[in-house]
Amino acid sequence: xxxxxxxxxxxxxxxxxxxxxxxxxxxxxxxxxxxxxxxxxxxxxxxxxxxxxxxxxxxxxxxxxxxxxxxxxxxxxxxxxxxxxxxxxxxxxxxxxxxxxxxxxxxxxxxxxxxxxxxxxxxxx
Numbered sequence: 001x002x003x004x005x006x007x008x009x010x011x012x013x014x015x016x017x018x019x020x021x022x023x024x025x026x027x028x029x030x031x032x033x034x035x036x037x038x039x040x041x042x043x044x045x046x047x048x049x050x051x052x053x054x055x056x057x058x059x060x061x062x063x064x065x066x067x068x069x070x071x072x073x074x075x076x077x078x079x080x081x082x083x084x085x086x087x088x089x090x091x092x093x094x095x096x097x098x099x100x101x102x103x104x105x106x107x108x109x110x111x112x113x114x115x116x117x118x119x120x121x122x123x124x125x
Contacts, residue, residue, distance in 0.1 A: 039079065
């Protein structure tokens with residue numbers, strides 16, 4: 001497969017499927033449910049995960065993601081974070097970095113590069 005994982009020389013992690021019912025709320029119109037059924041979410045999740053992984057131990061913020069994935073809309077990229085966190089493939093803690101707007105953004109890491117701070121380790125106990 002010619003994707004970001006291959007270009008970076010990284011092994012592609014096993015990837016659990018995201019069920020379509022998680023992509024639309026129960027009160028959404030039927031067109032939203034139809035779109036959720038047709039969307040190749042797992043492909044986009046793989047792309048977002050590969051981009052996050054490419055930042056290694058330094059992690060990344062959403063602004064970094066938009067820079068590395070300019071062909072995708074902000075909402076398309078950021079919508080994948082929740083599922084990747086739920087699957088345990090990316091981690092976010094309290095650390096932040098300043099974005100282009102000057103506001104602080106949470107830093108994300110892929111699981112193989114995440115190192116909790118001593119503060120987060122104490123909180124988990």
